[in-house]
Amino acid sequence: MKKIVEIKNISKSFGDNVVLDNINLDIYDNEFITLLGPSGCGKTTLLRIIGGFEVPDQGDVIFMGENINGLPPHKRNVNTVFQRYALFPHLNVFENVAFSLREKRVPKDEIQRAVTEMLSLVALKGFEKRSVTSLSGGQQQRVAIARALVNQPKVLLLDEPLSALDLKLRKDMQVELKNIQKATGITFIFVTHDQEEALSMSDTVVVMTEGHIQQIGTPPDIYNEPQNAFVADFIGESNILDGVMLEDYKVRFSGHTFQCLDKGFGPREAVDVVVRPEDVDIVPEEKGHLRGVVTSVTFLGVHYEIIVDIGGFKWMIQTTDFHDVDEHIGLFIEPDAIHVMKKSKFSGMFGDYSSFSDEMDEIGEVDLEELEAESETTK
Amino acid sequence: MNDKTRRLIQRLTLTPYSVWAVLFIVVPLLFVAYYAFTDQNFRFTFDNISRFFTATSVVDNGETTREVHTYLVIFMRSLKLAVISTAVCLLMGYPLAYIMARASERTQSVLLTLIMIPMWMNFLIRTYAWMTILQDTGILNGFLSALHLGRIHIIGTESAVVIGMVYDYFPYMVLPIYSIMAKLDVKLLEAASDLGCPGLSVLRRVIWPLSIPGVLSGITMVLIPSISTFYISQKLGNGKFFLIGDAIEGQYTANNLHFAAAIAFILMVILLVCMALMQKLANRRLVAA
Numbered sequence: 001m002k003k004i005v006e007i008k009n010i011s012k013s014f015g016d017n018v019v020l021d022n023i024n025l026d027i028y029d030n031e032f033i034t035l036l037g038p039s040g041c042g043k044t045t046l047l048r049i050i051g052g053f054e055v056p057d058q059g060d061v062i063f064m065g066e067n068i069n070g071l072p073p074h075k076r077n078v079n080t081v082f083q084r085y086a087l088f089p090h091l092n093v094f095e096n097v098a099f100s101l102r103e104k105r106v107p108k109d110e111i112q113r114a115v116t117e118m119l120s121l122v123a124l125k126g127f128e129k130r131s132v133t134s135l136s137g138g139q140q141q142r143v144a145i146a147r148a149l150v151n152q153p154k155v156l157l158l159d160e161p162l163s164a165l166d167l168k169l170r171k172d173m174q175v176e177l178k179n180i181q182k183a184t185g186i187t188f189i190f191v192t193h194d195q196e197e198a199l200s201m202s203d204t205v206v207v208m209t210e211g212h213i214q215q216i217g218t219p220p221d222i223y224n225e226p227q228n229a230f231v232a233d234f235i236g237e238s239n240i241l242d243g244v245m246l247e248d249y250k251v252r253f254s255g256h257t258f259q260c261l262d263k264g265f266g267p268r269e270a271v272d273v274v275v276r277p278e279d280v281d282i283v284p285e286e287k288g289h290l291r292g293v294v295t296s297v298t299f300l301g302v303h304y305e306i307i308v309d310i311g312g313f314k315w316m317i318q319t320t321d322f323h324d325v326d327e328h329i330g331l332f333i334e335p336d337a338i339h340v341m342k343k344s345k346f347s348g349m350f351g352d353y354s355s356f357s358d359e360m361d362e363i364g365e366v367d368l369e370e371l372e373a374e375s376e377t378t379k
Numbered sequence: 380m381n382d383k384t385r386r387l388i389q390r391l392t393l394t395p396y397s398v399w400a401v402l403f404i405v406v407p408l409l410f411v412a413y414y415a416f417t418d419q420n421f422r423f424t425f426d427n428i429s430r431f432f433t434a435t436s437v438v439d440n441g442e443t444t445r446e447v448h449t450y451l452v453i454f455m456r457s458l459k460l461a462v463i464s465t466a467v468c469l470l471m472g473y474p475l476a477y478i479m480a481r482a483s484e485r486t487q488s489v490l491l492t493l494i495m496i497p498m499w500m501n502f503l504i505r506t507y508a509w510m511t512i513l514q515d516t517g518i519l520n521g522f523l524s525a526l527h528l529g530r531i532h533i534i535g536t537e538s539a540v541v542i543g544m545v546y547d548y549f550p551y552m553v554l555p556i557y558s559i560m561a562k563l564d565v566k567l568l569e570a571a572s573d574l575g576c577p578g579l580s581v582l583r584r585v586i587w588p589l590s591i592p593g594v595l596s597g598i599t600m601v602l603i604p605s606i607s608t609f610y611i612s613q614k615l616g617n618g619k620f621f622l623i624g625d626a627i628e629g630q631y632t633a634n635n636l637h638f639a640a641a642i643a644f645i646l647m648v649i650l651l652v653c654m655a656l657m658q659k660l661a662n663r664r665l666v667a668a
Contacts, residue, residue: 053569073572080573086566090588100574103584151574 001028004154004187005050010059012045019045021211027189032181034190036198037208043191047157051080079148080157084164085140087132094128096143100151118146138169155187162197174201195235199223207231228341232274233350239315240351243273251340254310256289258333262340272341277318279337288330294323307353314353414640427641450626457623460537461606464544468601472552480560494550502547506614509543535617543611551600559593595661603650
């Protein structure tokens, strides 16, 4: 595979706030790559640096082998789909899509052809004369995509393009975006804080926090083999426990020694152990590796989410069988359900469900990073 | 509270303004129209109106004499100076409004204050100040001759009148454009640049069309007072440029209320028609584009 964008030692600060700290990343041709992380992790800033809207304090952006650090946005063969679309309110759908072609003075019949083709690609045929302000969120989204793609960029940057859509529409657009990416063969660099979105669409996921890349990998890699407690917690649900690696394939945690598939740690090395909630089997108390008491049950349709107190540590377990509060149950954990990670600075910060509440996931999704970036550009 | 009482309260809160508007806007306008179409004895007549279009006077420039339509000439002169002033305000005000809208918040509030401070001073005092500056022996010429750059004669010329008008009405151009520019989404400018527009193209294809509403209200707010101004031309033009406002004032002080009202009425109608046309043109442009 051919490298199309190389990020080399990029750092960026806004005042005292270090947003990106020595980032290195290779992006390949024809790839759907997602920058995933919580608000303020630097993902949007990295995207804006690739687009040319921010200048890195240090480091280089290499585009098809060429350093494009000093190149302004209008000279980059890269187009952006903005978070709230940024459609031109004074132009209709056709003229919004034709915007870049008019700038290049493309002949009229050629513009007509290209715009029509793009509008049918995003299923907006017949909307040519409509005012963009009269469109629904999903339709505006499609116009924004068509407007960016008509330019035939080598790389399309998408800045949380689905965050303003409702759940149903978001799911549809996820599939559609993936199809468009496959059909056009353009490299998509997609920014999101939604891990489900990242897993379902991407070829490669880049997990970021605090201005650093935590892990780069395919969605299954990221989910099954998280590199540290942050990744394990941010992607899906995880029980993260303090453990000790006794020897290869043998780890001790929660007062029990388990068989596992991990090796290559030092003798008696302290580690973080990840057990996904869906990988735990509930068995009668006497047959379990671990024993505990159910403290809460939430019905989620497909399964129940139960919180189990095991020696003071609250586990989350997903099960299709009902277990009532105060029931004593046993936990059975297969070797392949256990993932062992090296200790990191995130150890102990995540993975305990003693203060768990579903609402916590929904709150705090206002994108602080974006607000900062905006206030920065207006200065 | 039910809907009925809520509506009643809404209407009651509007009442003071409605009374005010009727007493001080509608009634005076009706009076102007009434006077314009009546004679000394308050009998209906078109004489005042037709006098505006037909009255002639003789211009003697020393060698030849010719007859001109007095008030039409005055009107065209007013229009010319007002259009020039408005254009100068726009040319200076538009870039300033843009720069202000993109400046830091601190700079914005400092600039806003600086622009508004002259508005806190009395209009007559501002005009007198410009007399002191522009006179043949004034501050400007003192400055120029101190630099050995010679003197310029500017007081009593059209330029002096334009300078006075621009100074007085400049804030009315800047502020509406600025308020539109400040609301402009930065992301739109980034999008234009992302789609291949260099800076000047972004201005022409995105900033300018989106700022037209501000430009229009700026033009309206400068053109109308400058077309009907009377004091500036008397003081800075040494009374050599008799403008339509001067004509109204002259007729009024000569106790010729009916003709004064007629001139005011005609001016109002012309301005209303112009504004309506402009608005319509702008709307069509916005929709068509």
